[in-house]
Amino acid sequence: MEELTSVHNQHVKNWKKLQTKKYRKQSGEYLLDGWHLVNEALKAGNQINQLIGTEDQLAAHPDLQEQAGATYVVTEEIMKHITDTVTPQGIAAVVDLPDAHRVPEKITGAWLFLDRVQDPGNVGTMVRTADAAGFTGVVVSNRSADIFGPKVVRSMQGSQFHLQLLEGDLKKWIADFKKVGAPVYGTQLNPAAKNFRTVKPGSTFDLIMGNEGQGMDQRLLAQTTANLYIPMRGEAESLNVAVSAGILMFQLNQQLG
Amino acid sequence: MEELTSVHNQHVKNWKKLQTKKYRKQSGEYLLDGWHLVNEALKAGNQINQLIGTEDQLAAHPDLQEQAGATYVVTEEIMKHITDTVTPQGIAAVVDLPDAHRVPEKITGAWLFLDRVQDPGNVGTMVRTADAAGFTGVVVSNRSADIFGPKVVRSMQGSQFHLQLLEGDLKKWIADFKKVGAPVYGTQLNPAAKNFRTVKPGSTFDLIMGNEGQGMDQRLLAQTTANLYIPMRGEAESLNVAVSAGILMFQLNQQLG
Incomplete structure (x- = not known):
């Protein structure tokens, strides 16, 4: 000592x-x-x-x-x-630091992908929420806040020990999910997208949340099974990304309910 | 000039x-x-x-x-x-400053009450989410973060102009809701409370969120129609209060869907 x-x-x-x-x-x-x-x-x-x-x-x-x-x-x-x-x-x-680049042998369970989410508090809160919602893993794109930075670690409150927390190229991950027939849901601030309440996935699926200001990358949006939106009152323009993620994760993953 | x-x-x-x-x-x-x-x-x-x-x-x-x-x-x-x-x-x-102590002539619509929520970002984000979820008003108890402080105002993103934002004594507000037969839902981190997915209120109801660390005041919990909880995976201990509020508000107020 x-x-x-x-x-x-x-x-x-x-x-x-x-x-x-x-x-x-x-x-x-x-x-x-x-x-x-x-x-x-x-x-x-x-x-x-x-x-x-x-x-x-x-x-x-x-x-x-x-x-x-x-x-x-x-x-x-x-x-x-x-x-x-x-x-x-x-x-x-x-x-x-755990190995954040390993790839699961088999794709199963509910997964959350984060596409260039910048705010460390948002990244950490979404990992914590994914844990509470019974998600299997979270994959963070490389231009997001670093998952082991002090603010992310503080906001995760230990959830990195309960689920698989990985970094990776979301294009490849989406392709892998689609290869096994698992639905991949993008998110879009666009009333022409699919109402999130109408989607009832099975136990294996993926949800993608995008950047705070710009939303998801257009190329990723084009790659998904469907893109979801949360209907909002006319005057409200958007929700905080971590709040949206919580609403969507608890809607899509109802096995816990 | x-x-x-x-x-x-x-x-x-x-x-x-x-x-x-x-x-x-x-x-x-x-x-x-x-x-x-x-x-x-x-x-x-x-x-x-x-x-x-x-x-x-x-x-x-x-x-x-x-x-x-x-x-x-x-x-x-x-x-x-x-x-x-x-x-x-x-x-x-x-x-x-608007008059935050006026009382609506008639109790109608979905309302959110905040019981001693301390973090200005949480208060502001919940007001913003209430707006997006089509809520009519938010009542903040007097030991919460001040609703017109700079951080709350920043997080609300203008939602104070879309709904009724009031300060008040929650005990009295709950009594007023119950007097007109509107359900009042407390929230509790307690699996013995009522699963939030089983509740289908009409268009007039009230949801109460509590302090970040301690949750809702016991006396208020005793006054409600029912207390709700969000089922979580065993290892996760809690959700951020603003995320919980988002999940509950979009579940309870489905007229927008």
């Missing part, structure tokens, strides 16, 4: 650098901030490479250190520095 | 102070930031007390000044200062 008091310490600098996509890729790790995420990682059988905590928090949970590769006692100032949280809980963990 | 260049100018100080609830109440006004909101206010027939714009933006829309009580040309620095936006569009308007 090492005690660190300076933000200039090399470990602290590296943890801070985990906020950047570049360093996450380079180190193959990302940071979990707070008790909920650390516990979710352990429940899911993840190895904790480095456990970082304030003296109080570590003392309150002595058993946790046995499950970590290394433990570091840090000041509250360091905790704030590495987590970018105003009032951090005083516990964090560095874990391995 | 007055030209202002200093953030120390008294007008600029007052506009900045409109970010606080205290000064909004005192002046009876709030600030709309950006073209979309200014246009929505005008479309809804609102009087613009003060129009604030950069030289470029005002020059591009000369007709707008005729509709404003007074017009001020300001620098981009002032615009950033008063809007707290990183890249403001260069147009803003001061309008009257």
Whole structure:
């Protein structure tokens, strides 16, 4: 157990650098901030490479250190520095980035694809909602917010441990779904598209949500089985993308109901 | 048309102070930031007390000044200062706070009540979603985020001009709904509550969403017609409150479908 008091310490600098996509890729790790995420990682059988905590928090949970590769006692100032949280809980963990490019052996279950969704909070909230709606996986296109960035991780609230969270080329993924006869539903802010309430898919299907401002890529829209819209009152122009995704996911995946 | 260049100018100080609830109440006004909101206010027939714009933006829309009580040309620095936006569009308007304490003569339509919802983005997103779902009104309890604060106004995207947005004592509002025989649905993170998919209200009803961490007040839960829950996969613990509200509002108010 090492005690660190300076933000200039090399470990602290590296943890801070985990906020950047570049360093996450380079180190193959990302940071979990707070008790909920650390516990979710352990429940899911993840190895904790480095456990970082304030003296109080570590003392309150002595058993946790046995499950970590290394433990570091840090000041509250360091905790704030590495987590970018105003009032951090005083516990964090560095874990391995999962392999987000593996492809499932068999296409089955409900899947959500995200096409260039920019806001980290939206990406994280949609992953969390997909988890709650019983979805099997989420595939995020490469020009979306990075799925292991701090804000996405905070919004996911541990849902990355409950479903398959992948990055990939949506064109290929759509083709794979269609090859096995699974419907692929795009979404469009267009009353001429298909009313979402009229669709009753089986247990294997895919739903695609698009960019906050521009919606889905035209080329992807042309590739789908059908494109859905949510009827709205005339004066309202759109819904938040994460709210739309929630409405659609709970409508399409009714096995839970 | 007055030209202002200093953030120390008294007008600029007052506009900045409109970010606080205290000064909004005192002046009876709030600030709309950006073209979309200014246009929505005008479309809804609102009087613009003060129009604030950069030289470029005002020059591009000369007709707008005729509709404003007074017009001020300001620098981009002032615009950033008063809007707290990183890249403001260069147009803003001061309008009257509507009377948020009036009570409708007759209770009719779908209504959303917010019980101590803290996050301004959540409050604003729920008002926007209620609008899109064809709701008649939203009543916000007094310990929620202030409905005319800058972040709520940004998230509402002008929906305050399309529905009735009120503040009030939810206990009294629930009693009024029950008096006319309209169902009042609470929400609860409790699988023993009523599955939301089994409820088919008529055109007049009320839905209540609670605080992000604690949910709805126990006393309000005891007052409702029924309390609803959204079935979730075991490992997921909850949904974001604005996502839940979207799922419930579009399920309960299907006249739009």
